[in-house]
């Protein structure tokens with residue numbers, strides 16, 4: 001039985017962070033939101049510290 005290469009939403013071990021707002025790698029990116037979809041995995045959005053400040057984004061873990 002072969003393992004598929006499909007990876008779940010969990011970040012890879014070598015994950016260094018990615019900001020979806022400035023669309024670039026970031027060491028300070030945190031999860032902002034998870035958009036649930038009817039089928040397939042949810043869409044995750046990450047934002048780095050500067051983008052969070054500029055756009056007043058609230059990390060997913062700190063949202064009500």
Ligand SMILES: [Zn+2]
Nearest residue numbers: 019022048051
């Ligand atoms: Zn950013």
